[in-house]
Structure formats: structure tokens, C-alpha cells
Amino acid sequence: MHVTRRFVLARTAALISVSALPLLPQRGWAVTTMTAGDLRIDSLSDGHLEFPPEFAFSIIPEGERDELLASLKIDPLAMVHSSLNVTLLRQGDHIVLFDVGSGPDFMPTAGKLAEALSLIDVSPEDVTDVIFTHGHPDHLWGLLDEFDEPLFPKAALKMGKVEFSYWTDPSTMDTISEERQSFAAGAMRRLTAIGDRMEQFDDDVEILPGIRAVLTPGHTPGHMSFAVGTPQEGIFVTGDFVTSLTGFARPDLGTATDHDPELAAQTRASMLARLADEDWQIIGYHLPDSGIGRVRRKGPAFSFESEI
Template sequence: MLTRRHFLAATGGALALPVSRVWSASTLDLGGARIDTLSDGFLTLPGNFILGGMPETELQEIVSRYGLATDQLTPPCNVTLWRDGTNTVLFDVGSGPDFQPTAGKLAEAMEALDLSVDDVTHVVFTHGHPDHLWGLLDEFDEPIFANAEFAMGGAEFDYWTDPDTVNTIGEARASFAVGASRRLSVIGDSLRRLTDGEEVLPGLVARLTPGHTPGHMSFDMTAGSVPVTVVGDAIGNHHVGFERPGWASGSDQDKDLAASTRTALLDRLAADQVVLIGYHLPDGGIGRAERSGEGYRFLSGV
């Protein structure tokens, strides 16, 4: 049965699954498990951070169709919460207070669901960028999710904790490296390093999806009534990322590898009708990929 309710924010779309709206979050009932995407707010980015270098004429046609400006983009930030009756798992932890003033709102979203940080049993990171990692510590540099077990791709952890990364990542992202290293050093001794294909928990499998960052991971949920993949930033937006997945994007650290990863991932998600959850996709980020013309389109909501 399809159910839906609206509170503070409305959404739309065409996904034939039981999705409801809670505060600024979306909920998906998998039968025995529940997924909520919790809003951490949104980012304010210069348009060329994502769109720079793309074919201008074709790009303009796409962004105009989506009603986007090219000088500034404001992507949402969706933190995924998975509860199976035993485990309460967060995928990423948002920005915290130190990245952008429009983000770092995860605590408010959790409060709206009557969820305490002490309830979280596991935190699984897709990658180490600020909007995914910097909400890890409190003002005393202690982990906010004190009862949780932490996990991240091993290659991703190694990259951000390598002292040379700050010198090789480029000036624009040097602060990313400093911030990631500081935070990961706090939990490094206990953090689980994941490999491609490793089962994180029963019904939750890590998948290496590199390019956006060197060790970026997505996560397949296989135990519910429908297959679901948390894609993180492997698909970073609902417009050019879907319509032209092979285009290089300025938001990716290895642009060519990210485009190859994105194309292969969308091929699989569309062919297998997998529900996807994207960190920067609209309406809570829950939807499907459907083939359309030369690429795909994102179908969000119900």
C-alpha cells in the first residue's frame, strides 16, 4: 500500500514504492527494515564547481530545462538512516557547524524522528568530503555518535590520512584534506576498513565506486523487499549527472574515472530497477534511474 504524508516540506515524483514525507526527510518501508533520508540542509556552490568544462550549448539546454542557474547551485544534503530492528545505521554524518552555514542540520532532523545520537549503532562513510564527514566530532573533538561502530572504505581512509594528500589534492581542496585527517585520526584505531564486495552487516554490502574520491563507496541493501543502493556522490546531481553521465564534472577528483563509474552504475541501477538514494538528489534523494535518450533521468518520490 502506498502512503504519503507531508510535514513542513512537499515533494513529488513517480516512484511506485511506499514513501512518506517526515519533516525534511523521506521514508521508505522495505518490509522488516526502514530507510529515512534526513536533511542536513544544503550547500551553496559556484556553478562551475560542477558544470565547469562541460559542452556549453548542450549544457545550457539541459540546465534551462531543469530551471537551474549556471552561476550558483544549491544541492540538498541527504543523510541516509537504515533501521532493521537490530541495527541503526547512518550513512555519513553531514557537515557539522564548520563547513557552510546552510548545512550541518542533521541534529534537527534526528530530533524530529525522536532519534538520539546514542541510538546509532553504526556509521558508514561513503567518502571523506566535508559535507559527509565533518559532522563526526563535537566541540571537544569527541565522536558525537559515541556508541557507534565506524566503517569506511580502506582506500578512502588511507587517502585522507596520508600526510602527503594535503600537498597533492590541490589548493582549493587542501582544507578538505586537513579536516578529514583530523577527524579520522580520532576514530582511526577503531574504524573498520572496508573492501569492495565486503558485507558490512547482514544484507548490507560495500561496493567500490571510485572517481569522485579515490576510495568512494556505495552500499547495496539486499535484504529488503526491493534492492536499494546508497550511491553517495557517485551520482552527484539529478540533471547532467543522469542525462550525460559520461561528461567530466569539476566536483570529481578523478574526472574520467568518476564518469566511467557513474555510467556503469546507472546502467546497473536502471537495468535492475534498483531504488537509489543520492546524497545530493532532490526530494530526499530516493528514486530510480530510467533510460532516456542518450542518458537517463531521475524519477523521485512516489
């Protein structure tokens, strides 16, 4: 059976209208919608990334790999498909995107955000604010379209100060690992193209009403996450301080995509503890399905309880 994206969305809309449980997310092909208080949150799919398993699991010590992956029901030999969940928040007059996806130049399986936006009748011109978690390609490169024009022409663009400085520093090209040099060149090109439109913010400031920046470094030097609202009525946008189920089971291990694996592991362990204890609903950029769920303590570590 061939199911079109729009058909799935229409069915989802019907479900929402009869839903008596506003906090229960509803899944469409590319869009999952939930509400919390006066917030409306959509998890939009930018497509997915594909990694060979030997890259994705390289950081797990060989002697522990099979058992850990089996416990998470992950096939150690299959290509890893990593979700790309862009968060759209509608609150009052603001239409806020957290990150902008990969754009047309990163991977053929990614760069679908504009399609996902059209499914909910939001055009890129409608977006009032874009808040970045970090400068990696799958989060930043969607800033320009295939003609190198800014895709969100009316949005106020915001990135953490440390992160912006890192990617706009010409010496980053010399200090970044060789396999990430294309990341540095790509970030520099895009951040230069938008000129002084990028506003910079510090840790622990309220960027917009109800949206607080939380510095979560290690994945990249100035990586930011965002607490939106409260644990009772809100969502925590994690970005990439945790990117896979293995990160919950073994937060102490770095991941293949962390710039500073040791610092990333410290951040991951402390943030997962906070999110579990405060019982936040989270959206994880690379977590399965829509990335919406909760962090649970499990023995000395954690697990991800998907809610769609």
C-alpha cells in the first residue's frame, strides 16, 4: 500500500480533533504534534542520516558491544538510521524552530524540513525565530536553500555565543579533526552568508518568554539545549547531548560524533539525571521516531521511554 504523507497527516488531524488527551502526541509521517498548556509543539522530520555500524558503534569497547546492543535490540551489523527531529514551537505570535535540518547538500536521505513544514501549512517565511543547538551540518546547513539564499528570511536567528565563536573562528579549520573539516567549512560559509543576522546568547538566559538556554558542552564546544516551559507543562529540547539509545544505557561512553567525548559523557550523565528526576518530556533530535519521550532511571544508568 502506498500511503502519501498528506494522507497520513489528514488522518492525524482527524485524530487530534477527537482526542481527549491533549498531551498525547499524534504521529504523522513527518510531523508529530503535541500540546502542553498554551504551547503547541510539532516534531518535524528532516529525514534521516545513515551511518555504517562500524562508525556508529566504534566507541563502545569491543568486549561490551554485543551485549549492550542486544539489550537495546539493536542489530550490530545493520546500517544505522538516525532520525532528524526538528522542533517547531508555536506560542502566541512566535513560530520558533530549533535548528533547521541539513539542507540540500549533506546527505540525500536528509534535508526534508521544508516538505515537513508544508504539511502543517507553515512556510519558511512564517518562522519568526530560529534557535540553534549547535553548528553541525544536520542542524545548521538547512539555513540556505539550493540557491544559497537564506531559507528563513524573516526569522530572528539565535545561537549560543561560544558555539558561534567556534564556527566563525578561522583557526577552527586547523584545530578541528580532519574528518570534520567539511563541517567547519560548511558552517563558516553559511554563517558568513547570513552576516550579522545571528544574535548570540549566553548560558542560562531566557531567550524568548519561557525558553531558557542550558549549556550542554562536549558534543560541540558551545552546544546548547533548551528548557521550554516547565516539567509539568513544557518540553526539553535536548539537541545532541544524547543521540542514541546507547547514550542512555552507557552515558559514560562518548559517541563517534562528540568533539570532546569525555566532556560530552559528563554532560550526558548529569543532564539525564536532571531530566529523569524532574520528569521532563523531551524531544531528542536523533532519538527514535519523533524523539518525544521521557528519561527513566535504570539501575546506575538510564533508558528512553518513547511516547510515540
